[in-house]
Amino acid sequence: MSKTTTKTKTGWFQLMKPYFEDMKHTMYLWRRNKLAIVGSIIIAAFLFIAIFAPLLTPYQPDVQNLSNKLLPPSSEHPFGTDQFGRDIMCRILYGSRIAIQIVLIVTIISGFIGISVGVTAGYFGGIVDEILMRITDMFLAFPRLVLAMAFAAMLGPNLTNMIIAISLVNWTPYARISRAESLRVKGQPYIESIRSMGASNFRIMFSHVLPMTISPVLVQLTLRMGTIIITAAGLGFLGLGAQPPSPEWGVMVSDGRSYLIDQWWVSTFPGLAIAIVVLGFNLLGDGIRDMMDPRLRR
Amino acid sequence: MMNKRGNLLNVSDLHVVFYTYRGVIKALNGVELWMNKGERLGIVGETGCGKSVTSRAVMDLIEEPGKILSGSVVFEDRDILKLKEAEVRKIRGNEISMIFQEPKSSLNPVMNVGFQIAEVLGKVNNKSIKSQYKAAAEMLEFVGLDSERVMSMYPHELSGGMAQRVMIAMGLAPKPKLLIADEPTSALDVTIQAQILELLDDLVEKLGNAVMMITHDMGVVAEFCNKILVMYAGNSAEYASTEKLFKKPLHPYTTGLLKAVPQIGRTDELKAITGTVPDLVDPPSGCRFHKRCPQTMEICKKERPPFIEVEEDHYVACHLYSQKGGENK
Amino acid sequence: MNIWTYILKRLLLMILVLFGVACIVFFIAHVIPADPISAMLGGNAPDEVIKRVEAQLGYDKPLIVQFYNFITGAVVGDFGLSLRTNNPVMQDINNYFPATLELTIFAILISTILGISLGVLSAVHRNKIIDHFSRVFSIVGVSMPVFWTGLLLLLLFYYRLGWLPAAGRLDFFTMPPDHITGMYLLDSLLTGNWEVFKDALRHILLPAFCLGFLATASIARTTRASMLDVLKQEYITTAKAKGLKKNIVINRHALRNSLIPTVTIIGLTFGSLLEGAVLTETVFSWPGLGRYITQGLLFLDYNSVMGGTLYIAFVYSLANLAVDILYAVLDPRMRT
Numbered sequence: 001m002s003k004t005t006t007k008t009k010t011g012w013f014q015l016m017k018p019y020f021e022d023m024k025h026t027m028y029l030w031r032r033n034k035l036a037i038v039g040s041i042i043i044a045a046f047l048f049i050a051i052f053a054p055l056l057t058p059y060q061p062d063v064q065n066l067s068n069k070l071l072p073p074s075s076e077h078p079f080g081t082d083q084f085g086r087d088i089m090c091r092i093l094y095g096s097r098i099a100i101q102i103v104l105i106v107t108i109i110s111g112f113i114g115i116s117v118g119v120t121a122g123y124f125g126g127i128v129d130e131i132l133m134r135i136t137d138m139f140l141a142f143p144r145l146v147l148a149m150a151f152a153a154m155l156g157p158n159l160t161n162m163i164i165a166i167s168l169v170n171w172t173p174y175a176r177i178s179r180a181e182s183l184r185v186k187g188q189p190y191i192e193s194i195r196s197m198g199a200s201n202f203r204i205m206f207s208h209v210l211p212m213t214i215s216p217v218l219v220q221l222t223l224r225m226g227t228i229i230i231t232a233a234g235l236g237f238l239g240l241g242a243q244p245p246s247p248e249w250g251v252m253v254s255d256g257r258s259y260l261i262d263q264w265w266v267s268t269f270p271g272l273a274i275a276i277v278v279l280g281f282n283l284l285g286d287g288i289r290d291m292m293d294p295r296l297r298r
Numbered sequence: 299m300m301n302k303r304g305n306l307l308n309v310s311d312l313h314v315v316f317y318t319y320r321g322v323i324k325a326l327n328g329v330e331l332w333m334n335k336g337e338r339l340g341i342v343g344e345t346g347c348g349k350s351v352t353s354r355a356v357m358d359l360i361e362e363p364g365k366i367l368s369g370s371v372v373f374e375d376r377d378i379l380k381l382k383e384a385e386v387r388k389i390r391g392n393e394i395s396m397i398f399q400e401p402k403s404s405l406n407p408v409m410n411v412g413f414q415i416a417e418v419l420g421k422v423n424n425k426s427i428k429s430q431y432k433a434a435a436e437m438l439e440f441v442g443l444d445s446e447r448v449m450s451m452y453p454h455e456l457s458g459g460m461a462q463r464v465m466i467a468m469g470l471a472p473k474p475k476l477l478i479a480d481e482p483t484s485a486l487d488v489t490i491q492a493q494i495l496e497l498l499d500d501l502v503e504k505l506g507n508a509v510m511m512i513t514h515d516m517g518v519v520a521e522f523c524n525k526i527l528v529m530y531a532g533n534s535a536e537y538a539s540t541e542k543l544f545k546k547p548l549h550p551y552t553t554g555l556l557k558a559v560p561q562i563g564r565t566d567e568l569k570a571i572t573g574t575v576p577d578l579v580d581p582p583s584g585c586r587f588h589k590r591c592p593q594t595m596e597i598c599k600k601e602r603p604p605f606i607e608v609e610e611d612h613y614v615a616c617h618l619y620s621q622k623g624g625e626n627k
Numbered sequence: 628m629n630i631w632t633y634i635l636k637r638l639l640l641m642i643l644v645l646f647g648v649a650c651i652v653f654f655i656a657h658v659i660p661a662d663p664i665s666a667m668l669g670g671n672a673p674d675e676v677i678k679r680v681e682a683q684l685g686y687d688k689p690l691i692v693q694f695y696n697f698i699t700g701a702v703v704g705d706f707g708l709s710l711r712t713n714n715p716v717m718q719d720i721n722n723y724f725p726a727t728l729e730l731t732i733f734a735i736l737i738s739t740i741l742g743i744s745l746g747v748l749s750a751v752h753r754n755k756i757i758d759h760f761s762r763v764f765s766i767v768g769v770s771m772p773v774f775w776t777g778l779l780l781l782l783l784f785y786y787r788l789g790w791l792p793a794a795g796r797l798d799f800f801t802m803p804p805d806h807i808t809g810m811y812l813l814d815s816l817l818t819g820n821w822e823v824f825k826d827a828l829r830h831i832l833l834p835a836f837c838l839g840f841l842a843t844a845s846i847a848r849t850t851r852a853s854m855l856d857v858l859k860q861e862y863i864t865t866a867k868a869k870g871l872k873k874n875i876v877i878n879r880h881a882l883r884n885s886l887i888p889t890v891t892i893i894g895l896t897f898g899s900l901l902e903g904a905v906l907t908e909t910v911f912s913w914p915g916l917g918r919y920i921t922q923g924l925l926f927l928d929y930n931s932v933m934g935g936t937l938y939i940a941f942v943y944s945l946a947n948l949a950v951d952i953l954y955a956v957l958d959p960r961m962r963t
Contacts, residue, residue, distance in 0.1 A: 137640075138647035141940045141947075145902030146920065150655050150936055153924035230772050234906055237774050238921055253775060257910075260778060261786050268782075271775030279770035286766070359867060390870030398861060406862040408883050408958060418869050452959045468869070 036287025042280025050096040059090040061247045070263045080265040082255060084245075088266065091247035092273050098248045099277065102163055102232045103225050109167040111221055114174025119213060121175070122182025123205050129179075136175050144169045144227075145234055152240045159248070162241035166231055173220055181213035223285035226278040233274050249274050302372075304332030306476060306508055307356070312369030314351055314360060321579035325351045325364070327532040327586070330605045330613075333525075335475070338502070338509045340523030340540070342516060342555070346575050348532040349512045353478050356510070357394060358386050373476075391418050395474040399481040401461035405453040411438070411464050412449035418471050437467040442497060459490040463497065470501060477502070478510045483518060495522055516559045520544065528552050531576050531586040534605050537613040548614045550591045585617065593618060633955055641944050646698075648940045653697050655936075656929045657690065697933070706934030711926050716934035719919060724938070725809025726796060727908070727915035731900050733812070733831055734839035739893060742843045746850025746889070750858065751877060761847055768844025773903045777837040777910035784833060791833045794912035801826050834911040838903045842896040849892040854885040887958050894950030898943055 049056065065085035073080045079088035121132040139147070151165035185191065186209065194204060235241030236250025244251055249270040256266030302308060314326035326348050333339050341349045351360070358378050360366050371378040373394065378386055390396075398404040405414060415434035416427070435445035441463040453461060462482060469477055482498070483491040499522060502509055511523055519526055519540070526543045528536040528551065536549040547553045554571040573590035576582050582589050588598035597617050605615040681687045688696075700706060706716035749761040785793040796811055797803060804815040804823045812831065815824035857863065858881055866880045905917035912918075916935060923931035 134644065134647065137644045138651060141644055141648045141944050142651075142936070143898045143901040143905075143939065143943055145905060146936060146939055147651075149905070149921065149924055150652075150932060153927065153932070154655050226770060233772050234774065234902075237772075237906065238909065239925060240921075250772075250774075253772075253778070257778065260782060264782055267775075267778050271772060271778065274775065275767075275771045278772070279767060282766055282770050357868060359864065387870040387872065390868055392870055396865075396868040398865060400861060404861045404865045406866070406880055406884070409880075417871070421870060454959070468865075 034287075035283050035290070039280050039283030039285070039287055042276060043284055046096060046277050046280060047100070049093055050100045053093040053097055057087065057090040057093050059087040061086065061091045061094040062245050070259065070266070072263070073265055079269040080263070082252075082266050083259060088252075088269055091252060092249065092270055095247040095249045095252065095270065095273070096277075098159065098242065098246065099229055099232070102159075102166070103228050105163050106167045106170055106228050106232075107221055107225060109163075110170035111174055111217070113167070114171035115178045115210075115213070115217060117171070118175040118178030118180075119182045119205055119209055122179040123186055123201070123209055125183075125186075132175070133179075136172050139169065140172050142169070145231055148231060148235060149238065149240050152235055157240045157243060159242040159246065162232060162235050165235070166228060170224065170228060170231075173224065174217055177216050177220055178213045181216055182209050185209045185212045219285060219289045222281060222288055226281035226285070229274060229278055229281070304334045304337075306335045306337070306374065307331070307333040307510075308370075308372040309352070309356065310370050310372075312352065312355055312371070313367040314348075314355055314369075315365055315367055317363040317365070318579075323578045324581060325532055325578060326355065326369075327581070328602070329369070329529070329532070330534045331527060333476070333508055333510065336506055336508055337525055338511065338523040340511045340513065340519035340526045341529060342513060342519055342526060343529035343535075344575055345514060346531075346578070347529045349514075349529055350480055352529070353396070353480050353510065353512050356478065357390055357396060359390075391421060392472050393474055394476045394478065395469040395472060396478040396480065397462075397465045397469040397482055400485050401458065401465045402453055402456065404465060405461060407453050410450050410452050411456075415464070415468050415471055418468055421472075434467075434471070437471045438464070440470075440501065441467045443467075458486050459493060462486060462490075462494050466494075466498065466501070470505060470507075473505060474507055476508045476510065478512070480512045481514070482511070484513065484515070491518075498522070516555065528555070531581060532578060533586060533602070533615060534613075535587070535615055537605075539611065542609075542612055548608060548612065548619065549616050550593050550618070551587050554590075554592075585615075630952075630955060634952060637948055637951055641948055645937075645941060645944060648944075649698060649701055649937055650694075652933050652937050652940070653694055656933050657693060701934075701937060706937075707930040709923070709928055709931040711923060711928040711931060716931050719931060720916065720934060720938050721809075723914060723916045723919045726913060727901075727904050727917055729810035729812060730831065730835055730838060730907070730913060730915060731897070731904055732810075733835040734842065734900055734903075735893070735897065737835060738839035738842035738846055738896070741839075742846025743850050743886075743889065745843070745847040747854055747877070747882070747885075749847065749851040750854035750885075753855065758851075761851070765844040765848040765851075768840055769848070771840070772906075773837065773841060774906045774910050776840050777834070777907055780833050780837050781910070792830050796830050796913065797823070797826050798830075834907050834913055837910070838900055838907045841903060842893075842900060845896055845899075846889060846892055850885065850889045853888040854881065857881045857885040860884070883957060887954065890950060890953055890957060894947055897946045897950070901939060901943060 063086065065081075068077075068081050068085035069083055071077055071081045071085075077087050077089065079092065081087055082091070117132050117136065121129040147169045148162075148165045151168055152162050155161035155164065182205075191204065191208060194208060199207075232241060232248070233250030233253070236248045237254045239251075239254065242248035242251055244255065252270035253267045253274075256263070256268075256270070259266050309329060309331040312326050312329040312331075313324075316323040316325055329348065329352055331339075331341075331352065341352065343349050351364070354360050355366055355369075356371050356373075356378070358366075358371070358381075366379060369379070373389065378389065381389075405411075412431055412434050415437055416430040419430045419433050420427070431449075435449055438445040438448055443460060443463055448456075448460070448464070453464075456464065465482075469479075479498070483494055486494060495518065498509070509523075511519065513519055524540055526536075526538060526540055527534060528543070528549065530551050536543065536547065536552045538548075543552065544556065547556055551571070554569070557569045558571065560568060571590055576586055576589070582599075584600045585591070585594075585598045585603050588594045591598065595617055601617075603615045603617045603620050605613055606620065608614050608619045678687075704717045706720075708714070709716050709719055712719055745761045745764075749758045752758055781793055784791045792798070801823060803811060804820045805818050807814045807817055811827040812824065815821070815827060863876065863881060866876045871880075901917070904915060905921055907913065908915045908918040909921060916939065920932060920935040920939070922928075923935060
């Protein structure tokens with residue numbers, strides 16, 4: 001009775017242990033890398049803004065005030081107002097919530113798909129690998145945005161469908177990398193010895209192969225977060241994603257296009273927001289990648 | 299103070315450091331070395347003792363984050379460290395040549411063998427490209443390879459032994475006065491090792507050049523070299539002819555090394571030297587070996603022993619034989 | 628393996644992949660939309676109109692038959708009629724594709740030359756001013772969304788400075804040159820039409836630079852990284868030990884090896900250029916395939932979407948194949 005319970009407890013702990021070990025080492029290296037720190041500050045600010053948006057601005061993002069339309073930046077409206085008199089800074093702050101949702105959900109879904117495909121393909125090899133890789137190739141045969149546009153348009157342009165569409169095109173690099181890592185790990189002698197001790201395929205994949213693939217995939221996940229935001233903004237700009245009056249940044253840039261000549265702030269500030277957040281993710285991703293460089297690590 | 303002990307090469311008081319995030323690695327701490335024409339000097343020591351760094355310093359190939367702090371490398375009558383880069387380049391690949399440990403990664407993967415050898419020759423003489431390729435092919439035959447087949451092959455298509463032969467061909471092509479071989483056999487199988495050593499022996503006999511052979515393998519050095527320099531933690535520890543060193547080692551470290559080497563006919567137990575290689579960022583004071591030395595004295599902790607001639611052509615850096623050490627006894 | 632066998636193998640693979648791509652495209656247009664025809668017609672259309680359009684487009688037939696028709700049509704280049712422009716889709720594609728191609732090629736040229744030079748300079752002069760500038764430029768460039776860059780460029784060069792035009796490929800009154808390739812720059816050169824060439828050049832500069840901006844940054848980064856990597860390799864030490872001059876070591880020994888990952892990136896950037904083209908064409912009103920597909924999507928013009936998307940996938944695959952072949956030529960290890 002108690003014997004069985006202890007067994008399951010230890011079982012789960014043993015399963016997760018490799019992940020914890022890796023994490024500790026990672027944290028140590030992170031602290032020493034300047035780029036990663038700058039990137040982290042930006043992202044932390046981004047998260048902060050997203051969580052506390054309503055507290056940071058006295059305005060509402062969708063309240064129109066036509067007597068205030070198209071005002072230039074001032075102390076009352078640091079980023080000016082748009083054609084409906086809405087405060088742009090406020091909309092940008094609320095837009096960060098949308099951006100975060102998109103990034104997180106897309107990363108989780110596409111990460112899940114990609115890693116599953118990759119580890120399965122790499123571990124089982126043979127015909128499974130061939131088929132999965134051909135499917136990956138097929139998705140890779142499209143420029144990413146075009147495929148996402150097509151999915152989004154056909155599903156009906158709105159925020160949810162945009163998230164689904166981007167997830168469907170975003171998983172391929174994770175598959176490639178986790179497959180490459182699985183192949184490498186599969187060949188290691190310790191995998192053979194574990195198998196000879198009777199471990200099931202699933203256990204091997206989850207407990208031994210997967211932890212080794214996490215590091216490079218993690219780098220990719222972070223690196224891609226920037227691209228996810230850019231893709232989403234692109235879809236918003238084209239009108240195939242979130243729809244007005246949503247304060248999604250891409251939509252905001254597109255809104256300001258007709259006023260570009262004299263009211264440059266309507267398009268410029270949302271675009272700047274996009275650029276800064278993406279920069280943060282890229283810096284963080286770069287820093288992480290430098291840290292993960294096997295020459296520097298091991 | 300520059301020594302003038304060899305008529306080909308004289309390295310005096312060489313100090314080299316490496317700047318890393320961990321600290322400053324004091325890799326070479328006043329190395330002394332010399333060679334005569336046609337001599338075969340073996341430089342032995344544990345990994346990290348500075349043998350490779352020394353060989354690179356001789357060619358002035360130390361790059362960031364490393365730096366040559368002081369010392370001189372006098373080749374024939376010129377101090378290489380004081381020459382302008384353009385003049386040093388004339389010496390490299392021409393009068394002094396180098397071959398490396400991992401032949402397959404030391405050859406450029408996108409160029410074929412013929413080109414890489416011809417390139418060395420092209421630098422040395424200004425004859426036509428065709429004649430350089432011809433000379434390259436001859437060189438390949440010289441090292442025992444089928445030039446017709448191998449000339450157009452790429453490094454990844456070669457076996458380890460073949461690749462090393464190509465490196466040797468590249469190194470000997472300009473008929474240098476000194477060939478530096480940095481662990482040329484360490485990456486090869488034992489049987490191939492023997493072949494390559496034999497080949498090298500044969501060729502060097504024919505060409506008459508000097509060889510500086512860097513290795514951690516006492517067996518190789520016993521076979522191939524007529525003089526040996528033992529290095530420890532960035533210092534020259536002992537220098538003698540091969541025979542003398544094996545028969546009558548003077549430095550406690552050398553004695554320890556020889557005791558740890560398996561030999562046919564030995565029946566006693568192999569004895570390892572206690573302790574581990576010191577951290578060169580914060581090396582031990584005085585003689586860097588004093589913490590592991592079975593015969594350490596008070597003065598060993600305080601002062602670095604000078605590298606002096608104790609018997610004829612037999613040099614040691616140890617307080618057991620130094621003046622001060624003698625006084626303290 | 629022989630390089631020709633390699634090419635053959637990859638071509639066959641490409642055909643297989645394109646078939647799968649066609650499946651995906653078909654799936655997107657026919658299976659995903661809940662009610663394709665009524666969605667396209669706007670939701671309030673009466674039943675007979677829906678049924679008529681369905682028959683016209685062949686949507687009333689079973690899915691398998693529709694798929695078969697689509698595939699057989701695609702192979703010969705018949706994608707049906709565009710409901711929006713009333714032209715055969717293939718004709719539209721032929722009209723609009725050269726504009727996109729011209730823009731993309733010009734952008735690649737600019738970005739490759741600028742990017743590789745910047746990357747090499749950066750690696751060779753590591754940690755000096757040019758390196759810092761180039762690294763900042765690279766990482767910022769990669770973070771800016773294409774459409775925003777475009778708008779900023781418009782703001783500066785058109786609205787404020789008035790140096791370059793804002794839209795289209797030629798001024799309103801300029802006649803395009805005789806049609807040889809459909810690419811105005813090339814055609815006007817070939818026919819000796821200097822005036823048109825200048826005008827076309829003025830019009831292409833801004834969008835091409837906008838499009839290539841991201842690619843330049845990306846290529847510079849990769850070239851720098853791979854160059855630094857290569858410079859650490861043992862064969863570079865060998866080259867130095869051979870006493871070769873510094874620029875020979877860099878240009879002959881290092882560069883070719885470091886270009887290998889760069890070529891992959893150039894291939895990848897081609898893809899991002901195609902997607903960037905979609906956005907750039909929208910910003911600069913450039914009449915290319917990207918804009919055509921975008922408008923097709925907004926109007927749910929299925930035929931043009933399917934045809935256009937499949938065509939882009941085809942071009943993209945060809946480009947990737949070219950990159951792979953170039954890869955095999957550069958690196959003899961890849962030919963196995």
